[in-house]
Amino acid sequence: xxxxxxxxxxSQVVILLEAxxxxxxxxxxxxHSTGPANFTFDRFLEHVLLFINSLHLLNQANRIVVIxxxxxxxxxxxxxxxxxxxENARTARVSKKLSVVEKITQKLEDFMSxxxxxxLNQGTEDNRYSLxxxxxxxxxxxxxxxxxxxxxxxxxxxxxxxxxxxxxxxxIAVMNAIFSAQRSLVPIDACIVGNHHSAxxxxxxxxxxxxxxxxxxxxxxxxxxxxxxxxxxxxxxxLQLPRASGVDFRASCFCHKKSIDMGFVCSVCLSIFCxxxxxxxxxxxxxxPSKQPNPAAAAAQKRxxx
Ligand SMILES: [Zn+2]
Ligand SMILES: [Zn+2]
Numbered sequence: 001x002x003x004x005x006x007x008x009x010x011s012q013v014v015i016l017l018e019a020x021x022x023x024x025x026x027x028x029x030x031x032h033s034t035g036p037a038n039f040t041f042d043r044f045l046e047h048v049l050l051f052i053n054s055l056h057l058l059n060q061a062n063r064i065v066v067i068x069x070x071x072x073x074x075x076x077x078x079x080x081x082x083x084x085x086x087e088n089a090r091t092a093r094v095s096k097k098l099s100v101v102e103k104i105t106q107k108l109e110d111f112m113s114x115x116x117x118x119x120l121n122q123g124t125e126d127n128r129y130s131l132x133x134x135x136x137x138x139x140x141x142x143x144x145x146x147x148x149x150x151x152x153x154x155x156x157x158x159x160x161x162x163x164x165x166x167x168x169x170x171x172i173a174v175m176n177a178i179f180s181a182q183r184s185l186v187p188i189d190a191c192i193v194g195n196h197h198s199a200x201x202x203x204x205x206x207x208x209x210x211x212x213x214x215x216x217x218x219x220x221x222x223x224x225x226x227x228x229x230x231x232x233x234x235x236x237x238x239l240q241l242p243r244a245s246g247v248d249f250r251a252s253c254f255c256h257k258k259s260i261d262m263g264f265v266c267s268v269c270l271s272i273f274c275x276x277x278x279x280x281x282x283x284x285x286x287x288x289p290s291k292q293p294n295p296a297a298a299a300a301q302k303r304x305x306x
């Protein structure tokens with residue numbers, strides 16, 4: 001077995017955990033809750049903790065990091081690498097399984113209380129959305145540290161467990177994170193636990209070669225996680241894993257942060273606008289005044305000239 005194959009089985013999984021209290025509490029700004037019925041945060045966490053333990057079970061050398069994605073902030077909940085270092089000092093191996101659960105739940109409690117305090121202070125924040133751009137950036141920063149560390153390093157991948165709908169204001173930041181992941185050859189997997197499909201994550205998995213899945217029955221989340229998302233990158237070559245049946249390539253305009261089907265693109269910096277502009281607000285490029293802002297009419301005119 002060569003050196004590459006030897007490292008293929010060791011994974012560095014960064015899990016982005018949906019921890020938006022408004023999503024799970026059903027108190028989002030929308031008229032009704034966006035969460036699936038009869039699937040509480042406790043149940044969700046139970047499935048994820050089982051999944052984390054099974055990843056450790058698959059290979060003792062697997063490394064796992066959990067990042068909570070809240071409505072207003074993100075936080076590291078668990079890092080198996082750090083946990084190992086501290087446990088080596090105490091040699092408390094028997095209680096390792098319990099300590100993973102305890103560590104995550106304790107950090108999660110702190111995180112949730114901070115989120116609640118922030119909301120009381122701000123009040124007007126749009127809490128329907130989770131800070132996916134923030135947690136993706138944190139995951140990529142962590143992975144960069146691993147990639148620049150001593151080799152052979154474990155093969156990194158990101159698993160997004162998202163429930164809330166996409167936040168159009170985060171479009172640019174999320175796309176930048178996706179392209180950064182693509183450049184570092186880090187696949188982004190997505191498991192949707194809410195009622196809505198995520199166009200951001202469909203694009204992320206499509207661009208980075210990850211797996212996109214929206215389990216039809218969230219009660220069986222652990223089965224989906226262990227059968228689909230636990231597979232390491234080397235084994236994926238031999239498996240038929242689910243892919244997004246269609247990818248929603250819609251973008252958000254840079255001016256109003258709204259999802260649009262058609263728009264205007266700056267030919268210099270590729271910024272997207274929902275209406276024709278005189279100058280690009282991103283790069284200050286000045287556009288030539290066009291008599292036919294309608295592309296169909298412009299094409300017809302071209303045909304007439306030639
Ligand atoms: Zn706009
Ligand atoms: Zn521009």
